[in-house]
Amino acid sequence: MEELDQQLAELLTPNRKDRRHLVSLLQEVQRKFGYITKEAMLAIADFLETPGSTVYGIATFYNQFRFTPLGKHPVTVCMGTACHLAGGRLVLEAMARELDIEVGGIASDHEFSLDRVACVGCCALAPVVIIGDSVYPRMTPPKVEEVLVCIRPVSLDESEKQ
Amino acid sequence: MTFEEVQKQAKSDWDSLYHGEVPHILIGTATCGRAAGALAVVEAFNKELARRSAQATVTEVGCIGLCSLEPLVIIVKPDSFTVCYNSVTPQMVPTLVEGYILGDDPCLELALGTVEGGEGEAVYIPELPRFEHEHRLLLRNCGYIGPGNISHYIASGGYGSLAKALKMEPTAIIGEIKRSGLRGRGGAGFPTGTKWELCRNAPGQTKYVICNADEGDPGAFMDRVVLESDPQQVIEGMVIAGYAVSAREGFVYIRAEYPLAIERLKVALEQAENLGLLGDNILGSGFDFHIEIAQGAGAFVSGAETALMMAIEGRRSMPRPRPPFPVESGLWGKPTLINNVKTYACVPLILGHGGGWFASIGTEGSKGTALFALAGKTVNTGLAEVAMGTTLHELIFDIGGGIRGEKQFKAVQIGGPSGGCLPESMLQTPVDFDSLREAGAIMGSGGVIAMDEDNCMVDAAKFFLDFIQSESCGKCSTCRLGTKQMLDMLEDITAGKGKIEDIDLLVELGEDIKDGSLCGLGKTAPNPALTTIRYFRDEYEAHIVEKRCPARVCKELTAYYILPEKCERGCEHCVLACPVEAIGNTEKGIKVIDQTKCTKCGSCELVCPPEYNAVVRLSPVSSVPSPEVKKPKKRHKKGTK
Ligand SMILES: Cc1cc2nc3c(=O)[nH]c(=O)nc-3n(C[C@H](O)[C@H](O)[C@H](O)COP(=O)(O)O)c2cc1C
Ligand code: FES
Numbered sequence: 001m002e003e004l005d006q007q008l009a010e011l012l013t014p015n016r017k018d019r020r021h022l023v024s025l026l027q028e029v030q031r032k033f034g035y036i037t038k039e040a041m042l043a044i045a046d047f048l049e050t051p052g053s054t055v056y057g058i059a060t061f062y063n064q065f066r067f068t069p070l071g072k073h074p075v076t077v078c079m080g081t082a083c084h085l086a087g088g089r090l091v092l093e094a095m096a097r098e099l100d101i102e103v104g105g106i107a108s109d110h111e112f113s114l115d116r117v118a119c120v121g122c123c124a125l126a127p128v129v130i131i132g133d134s135v136y137p138r139m140t141p142p143k144v145e146e147v148l149v150c151i152r153p154v155s156l157d158e159s160e161k162q
Numbered sequence: 163m164t165f166e167e168v169q170k171q172a173k174s175d176w177d178s179l180y181h182g183e184v185p186h187i188l189i190g191t192a193t194c195g196r197a198a199g200a201l202a203v204v205e206a207f208n209k210e211l212a213r214r215s216a217q218a219t220v221t222e223v224g225c226i227g228l229c230s231l232e233p234l235v236i237i238v239k240p241d242s243f244t245v246c247y248n249s250v251t252p253q254m255v256p257t258l259v260e261g262y263i264l265g266d267d268p269c270l271e272l273a274l275g276t277v278e279g280g281e282g283e284a285v286y287i288p289e290l291p292r293f294e295h296e297h298r299l300l301l302r303n304c305g306y307i308g309p310g311n312i313s314h315y316i317a318s319g320g321y322g323s324l325a326k327a328l329k330m331e332p333t334a335i336i337g338e339i340k341r342s343g344l345r346g347r348g349g350a351g352f353p354t355g356t357k358w359e360l361c362r363n364a365p366g367q368t369k370y371v372i373c374n375a376d377e378g379d380p381g382a383f384m385d386r387v388v389l390e391s392d393p394q395q396v397i398e399g400m401v402i403a404g405y406a407v408s409a410r411e412g413f414v415y416i417r418a419e420y421p422l423a424i425e426r427l428k429v430a431l432e433q434a435e436n437l438g439l440l441g442d443n444i445l446g447s448g449f450d451f452h453i454e455i456a457q458g459a460g461a462f463v464s465g466a467e468t469a470l471m472m473a474i475e476g477r478r479s480m481p482r483p484r485p486p487f488p489v490e491s492g493l494w495g496k497p498t499l500i501n502n503v504k505t506y507a508c509v510p511l512i513l514g515h516g517g518g519w520f521a522s523i524g525t526e527g528s529k530g531t532a533l534f535a536l537a538g539k540t541v542n543t544g545l546a547e548v549a550m551g552t553t554l555h556e557l558i559f560d561i562g563g564g565i566r567g568e569k570q571f572k573a574v575q576i577g578g579p580s581g582g583c584l585p586e587s588m589l590q591t592p593v594d595f596d597s598l599r600e601a602g603a604i605m606g607s608g609g610v611i612a613m614d615e616d617n618c619m620v621d622a623a624k625f626f627l628d629f630i631q632s633e634s635c636g637k638c639s640t641c642r643l644g645t646k647q648m649l650d651m652l653e654d655i656t657a658g659k660g661k662i663e664d665i666d667l668l669v670e671l672g673e674d675i676k677d678g679s680l681c682g683l684g685k686t687a688p689n690p691a692l693t694t695i696r697y698f699r700d701e702y703e704a705h706i707v708e709k710r711c712p713a714r715v716c717k718e719l720t721a722y723y724i725l726p727e728k729c730e731r732g733c734e735h736c737v738l739a740c741p742v743e744a745i746g747n748t749e750k751g752i753k754v755i756d757q758t759k760c761t762k763c764g765s766c767e768l769v770c771p772p773e774y775n776a777v778v779r780l781s782p783v784s785s786v787p788s789p790e791v792k793k794p795k796k797r798h799k800k801g802t803k
Contacts, residue, residue: 022476023459027418061478061635063460064418081381081575081609082537084625085617090764097741097763118462118629119380120419121387122197123535123609124229124543135197141765142739 007032008040012047019048026059034070071106071113073151075099076130080119083127087140091127092116094141098148111153165325165445168437169316176317184217185263186238190305192225192390193422194383194544198232199251206252207235210259218263224391226305227545228274234305236277237262244278245270246287292542292561297523297549299531300507304391304545309426312433315394321439323510327402328447332362335406339509341517343529348374348465348502349580349606350682351528351595357499361407361489364497369409372474372493372500373400375416375423376458376465379578380629382609384533385503387545389416389423392507393430397453399506401440402513404451407499412451415470417458427455462579462633466681467492467500469635480635481681504533524550528594536562538611539569548593555589558612569614572713573698577606579626579633580686582693583619602693604686618715619698620705624652626690630683640678644671645687652691656716658782660706669695714779717762721783724766726752728776736766736777757786 011028022044029040036059045052059065077083077092096102099112106113122128125137129147136147163171179186187207191200207220228234231248237258238244245268247258254272261267268276268284275285287293307314315321327335340355361369373396377385389396400412416424431453434440442450456474463469469479471493492498508530512520521529528550534557537543541563548557554574558564565571573583576593582603584591591601598605613622631645648671654660672688679685695702704710711719724736724745731751744759745766753776755766767777780786 018476020474020476023473024457024476027457027459058476058478061461065459079380081379081578081611081625085538085611085613085622087764093761093763094741094765117419117460118378119383120193121377121383122194122229123381123383123537123611124194125197125232126537128197135193137197140768141763142769 005043008043012043017047019050022048022050022055022058023062026055026062026065030065035066035068037067066104066115068104068106069110069113072111073131074113074115076115076117076120078118078120078122078126078128078130079116080123080126082123083119086126088127090141091129091139091144094144095129098144165321165438168313169322172313172316175313179219179221180238181240183240184219185240187218187220187263188223188236188238188306189220190225190232190234191222192387193420194225194229194387195232195234196422198249200233202252203233203235203250203255206255207259210255211263214259214264216259216263221308222310223306224304224309225387225545227301227387227547228542229544230542231274231544234274236305237268238278242266243268243276245284246274246277247272248274292546292563295548295552295556295560296546297531298547299511299523300388300395300504300533301391301545301547303395304387307392309391309393310429312394312430312437312439315392319514320394320510321398323513324398324401324439325445327405327513328445328449332406332408335402335513336362338513338517339406342508342512342520343517343524344505344508344512344520345528345595346502347504347508347533347608349577349604351605354501354505354508357489357501358403358406360487361409361497361499364490366497368411368496369407370493370496370498371400371404371407371409371412372467372470372498373412373414373503373506374465374467374470374500375414375420375503376470377417377420377503377607378462378465378633379580379607379609380462381535381537381575381578381611382607383535384545384608386420386423387535388503388507388533389420390426393423393427394434395507395510396503397430397434397440399509400453401444401451402509403499403501403506405449407497409499410450410452412453413456413474413493414453415456415458415464415474418460419458424455424457431455461635462629463635463681463683466683469681470500471498478635480637481683483680525592525594527596532593532605532608534593534608534610536610536612538575539565539571539614539617540612541566550594551592553589554584554591554593554610557593557610558589562612565612565614569616571612572615572617573613573619573622573694575603575611575613575622575690576609577604577689578609579630580604580682580689581606581609582689583613583622583697584693585697588697602689602696604689616713616715618656618711618713619694619701620652620656620711621713621715623691623694624649624656627652627687630687634683634687638679638681638684640675641680641684641687644675644678645684647671648675648688648691655702655705656711657718658705658709658716660702662703662706664706665695665699665702668692709782709784711781714781716781719783720762720779720781721757721786722755722760722762722764722766723778723780723786724753724755724770725776725778728774729753730771730774730776733771733774735769735771739765739769741765757783757788 041055045055129136235247261269275287344354345351464479469481473479488498627649636642744756770777
């Protein structure tokens with residue numbers, strides 16, 4: 001907790017003490033912690049001297065902000081026009097099924113989280129899925145499984161331990 | 163260094179890169195290239211060159227617009243021809259290094275073709291049919307210069323227009339822009355020169371310049387490519403704009419979903435500043451101009467100018483009524499010039515070649531070129547830049563190469579969620595602001611998505627309304643509630659619960675939403691539904707009356723079925739792929755789908771080997787023959803890899 005406050009304090013520098021930095025502060029909090037906590041919102045509100053409800057209002061208005069943590073491998077399925085027409089919905093459903101989490105959710109072991117996005121600008125390679133920093137082009141439901149197999153923590157370590 | 167010296171240095175660096183001693187390898191690493199594995203190719207080249215102690219320079223470049231052929235590699239060799247390779251994999255790299263870097267074999271069997279100096283049978287790329295129709299202005303450098311190296315841009319003539327502009331009267335610059343006939347590329351097509359003049363004449367000391375790089379249309383990526391491949395042209399255009407309207411501060415509002423574009427823009431801004439092309443006292447003229455990046459936070463409505471300014475101010479991006487227009491009262495109440503990425507990118511060209519030159523390209527009412535992002539079912543997908551007035555037919559069939567596979571073209575969606583779907587009969591429509599509006603679509607952002615017989619028009623309309631409905635900021639009730647109502651009706655129709663009166667009701671409601679909404683989002687939201695009803699009413703009727711989805715897309719109206727005569731029996735692909743164990747065997751070993759268990763995930767259709775092609779989709783659901791099903795086979799546990 002203290003470490004968290006410390007990191008937050010690093011962001012809240014005097015030169016950003018202006019309402020116009022509200023969105024970018026929230027963005028940085030999200031980048032650092034993976035999601036926006038109530039504490040962070042209250043700290044920003046204090047810092048900018050605005051009501052907490054204003055910060056909450058902004059954070060919930062924009063799609064980018066999330067209030068639950070991201071998985072170690074955040075999965076984002078594109079549901080933009082090109083991806084939708086190329087079968088993106090089936091890919092999203094397959095992803096949800098394979099990971100056994102809902103859109104917007106996170107797996108109980110925090111390995112994966114699942115989100116959707118409206119276009120990442122790779123429409124020519126639709127449908128696309130983004131996992132971490134990698135873009136996976138031309139996905140299909142059977143490919144979902146293949147891709148996940150390569151990312152999932154290998155149970156090798158366990159067998160080695162034995 | 164003076165600017166002339168910088169130019170000279172850049173030119174000589176460029177010459178030694180292109181006409182020097184060692185080969186020059188260009189690798190496209192824009193987002194599309196990366197998605198296809200370009201970074202691994204860069205790494206493979208670096209490793210292989212080191213391993214073989216081969217001399218060559220490697221430059222990461224942007225996108226030349228052939229996104230479906232990525233990763234693309236171009237090898238420029240002194241005293242030999244320049245060759246372009248497509249779909250390059252790290253495994254191909256040793257062959258290329260051995261063949262063309264160390265040896266003299268251009269490996270034409272791996273190449274897409276030659277770019278300069280052809281040989282015998284090799285395809286000469288500039289003579290490919292698509293380039294007959296393309297007219298590359300904004301894309302001229304994309305894929306050939308390093309976006310991370312400002313000297314490439316300068317060597318190709320960059321910042322010459324800024325140097326020229328700073329010696330001109332601001333009103334003369336505006337005059338030149340007016341003469342060019344340039345209209346805003348952000349969608350609405352407002353005359354740019356007029357906008358600049360209004361902003362210049364607006365009273366006030368402090369003014370702002372904003373570049374709209376929100377590109378919210380889910381299916382458009384031109385602004386991304388321009389920023390990732392040649393960001394300096396946008397910066398140069400903004401600085402000229404700042405000088406012309408007498409603003410000292412600029413913002414680029416860019417969507418957070420474009421991390422690479424943001425990164426490359428940051429680098430570009432830094433480099434421009436280091437050379438004195440941005441910042442204080444630009445090129446010794448006494449003019450100061452600074453540019454800041456503001457990142458979007460994922461709201462489509464933020465792209466609308468009045469909403470965008472709210473977002474920069476750190477507030478909810480909700481549009482407000484105009485007037486006052488941003489040029490009178492914009493960011494923090496100050497006069498603000500807001501233009502799209504491509505609009506700014508046109509500016510250096512216009513000042514360099516003259517407004518008259520620009521006005522000679524295009525049609526009567528729309529000058530210059532249009533940049534389109536081609537996606538969907540065409541053979542070639544990627545970017546295309548054509549003169550305004552090119553027909554949709556040329557765009558889709560000559561540049562896009564027509565529809566993939568043996569499929570039939572059905573419709574083209576143009577203009578994104580604010581645009582419309584046009585049928586084959588409208589393909590002779592020229593692409594320019596006015597003709598498209600007449601046809602019921604809009605130029606919009608420039609996303610062009612071709613659809614074939616496998617795409618359902620009602621589903622497409624539902625998709626856009628779903629998007630708009632969740633992106634509506636909620637300010638106007640017609641938009642907030644009306645789009646929800648339309649969506650509900652479309653959902654009913656695609657689920658086979660629609661009533662025939664719904665079609666006319668949708669039209670009526672759509673017209674009301676257009677009239678009753680404040681901003682462009684609401685005013686155009688019904689377009690996809692209205693145009694699909696206008697041109698594809700029969701599909702709506704099939705859904706409602708026959709409970710049939712002609713494209714067999716709508717889940718509730720479609721069933722998967724295995725054709726017994728085609729099923730190979732011995733093969734278990736579908737059984738293994740089915741996530742819900744819905745596929746069993748008949749006495750004869752033919753696979754059968756248990757319709758009560760099937761979740762319509764589509765896996766069986768995808769895995770059924772193409773030589774059998776036994777899995778089909780049928781609509782209406784009642785058309786599925788019902789055979790005897792033996793008990794479903796136990797699903798095999800899949801082995802881990
Ligand atoms: C809902 C909505 C979304 C918009 N999105 C964008 C966008 O992503 N990019 C853009 O340049 N203009 C967008 N616009 C248009 C802008 O409001 C504005 O007209 C444009 O940025 C002006 O630039 P231009 O004159 O260069 O076209 C949008 C408008 C609306 C109503
Ligand atoms: S629609 Fe998915 S990347 Fe554009």
